[in-house]
Amino acid sequence: MDRTLRRLATALVVGAMAPLFDSTIVSVALHGLARDLDAPVATIQWVSTAYLLAVGVVVPVAGWLQHRVGGRRLWMAALVVFGLGSVLCSLAWDAPSLIAFRVVQGLGTGVMLPLLTTLLMQEAGGRDLGRLMGVVSLPTALGPVLGPVVGGLVLGAAGWRWLFWINVPFVVAGLVLAAMLLPADGRTSRPTLDVVGLLLLSPGVVGVLLGLSGAAEPGGFARTAVWAPLAAGGALLAAFVAWATRRRGAALVDVHVLRHRPLAASASLLFLTGASLYGAMLLLPLSFQELRGLDALGAGLLLVPQGVGALASRTLAGRLNDRFGPRPVALAGFAVLGLATLPFVWTGPGTPAGWLVPVLLVRGVGLGAVTIPLMAVGFVGLAREEVPHASIVTRIAMQVGGAVGVAVLAVVLQHALGGAAPVEAFHHSFAWAVGFTAVSLALSLLLPGRPRPAAPEPGRAQLEEVGA
The missing domain is CATH 1.20.1250.20 (MFS general substrate transporter like domains)
Structure with missing residues (x-):
């Protein structure tokens, strides 16, 4: 892997560490959050669910945003959104405010995850893809495993608010490295947003994720709250595929x-x-x-x-x-x-x-x-x-x-x-x-x-x- 690609990978992976660890770190704190915020566990579960759904809403738009804004600017903007959401989460005063601020975090994460891969693959041009993915997969591989450990240690030493403050150093380091190491954006195009595709794909992904997130509760897939969003999401995704097949490169x-x-x-x-x-x-x-x-x-x-x-x-x-x-x-x-x-x-x-x-x-x-x-x-x-x-x-x-x-x-x-x-x-x-x-x-x-x-x-x- 050449020096330019290594520098780019370093800048992106450091910035991505926080969002890729965040969801699993927070998962260990749900029962403590329910107690401290005086909310039922069913409500606190939305701290994770709302984040997941926000990610699902934004992921399909990441490619269009990159064309409009430029990869470097979009990456740094997404980092700022995620960092702002983290600070707001640490200041939340009740369960609804925490859930709302988790949505802000999810919007930043939903842009960063596909953009991370896109920027690296476009720069690599087919060179050393295996070794490159060895670097990129570091937070992806370790997040689900070490996240609960880090979350448990933070909860034991401090409180749940520090689960969000620990994101801030990663965000700051990611912004500094992005400003130093990411190549400047060239001329950006102005593609038209595929509004129909957006109205089909994003709600479709959200519907599927929403339905699946409720399947673990008693009743499983037989519950209306599970199969109804699953069916609606599946229908929207099928409609998007039919729409995008006709639109080719103009599709979202x-x-x-x-x-x-x-x-x-x-x-x-x-x-x-x-x-x-x-x-x-x-x-x-x-x-x-x-x-x-x-x-x-x-x-x-x-x-x-x-x-x-x-x-x-x-x-x-x-x-x-x-x-x-x-x-x-x-x-x-x-x-x-x-x-x-x-x-x-x-x-x-x-x-x-x-x-x-x-x-x-x-x-x-x-x-x-x-x-x-x-x-x-x-x-x-x-x-x-x-x-x-x-x-x-x-x-x-x-x-x-x-x-x-x-x-x-x-x-x-x-x-x-x-x-x-x-x-x-x-x-x-x-x-x-x-x-x-x-x-x-x-x-x-x-x-x-x-x-x-x-x-x-x-x-x-x-x-x-x-x-x-």
Whole structure:
């Protein structure tokens, strides 16, 4: 990776650390927030749900905003919005004000997540994509694992307001580095906003996420509050696809990029990876607390080896991806992930923690290994102007996949608890998590194999081709 690309990656990753850790850090504080703000847990759950929905609203517009504003200016503006939302959250006086300020945070995050990938991929031009994603995936890999630990430590040492103040140094550092290291914006275009597409896609994503977020409550998918927004969101997404197919490049998101097989395979697998990662991240800490009697901080600390494994495997996975292609790396990663999840189908309260630590370490290695090729492969062979559309597609796929995984496994666990002892219920739920991984392993065969260099089309800024 050359110096310019390394500097750009450093500036963007530092700025992205806060929003990528924020959602998981806050998740451990919900019960404390309910107590301190004198609000029912059902209301406080909207602290997380409103943030998630705000992200879903803005992600589809990130590509259009980049064309209108410029990548550097948009990145810095999104950082400011997120930082402002963090400060306001720390000053919230009741539950409704905190929920409203979390929406402000989510608006900044929803722009930053796809823009991070877009700016790096456009600058890379097909060079060292695996190693580049090894850098970019650092906060993505560690956020779900270390976030609860950091949140628990902050809550123990200070109070919930400091959960938001710790974002401020990252925001300030991100702004300084962006001003110093991000290239100045060139001439921006003035594309017309696809208003119809916006009115279909953003509410569609929000409807799906809203429905899935309520599936963990008693009644599961049978509740009107779950299936109604899911059905409405699905219908809006289908209508958007029909609309965008006719509009091609004039659509808010050009769905024709999915004709590119590596991107289609990447999006499908990122959906399943999101389900596997976030679904299992629901089960693991819950099982540690319910079956082993640990508190939230203790459960978070037990997950640290998984984060260490993910951190350790990123660089090697990136190098192997660049050398051998994404297919063998993803196959190996999903195989390791599945085998390291399988023991939880049998573990119980008496299983020594010393035995779980190496299993979680190996599971983290698998997670780190699969993240790199899946994030990189979707952009190989795309023209520069197609990259923003691919960034939005992959981000929505992983976000919705994560929500699906959490919802499905929560319903499976809830149903199993109704007819079995807690140990057997968790065993049954972990078997479903292994099933998600097995499907991902099979779909990895659709990824491209060994890379081969190809000349770009004349007059077209294109990423290098990867052969099937």
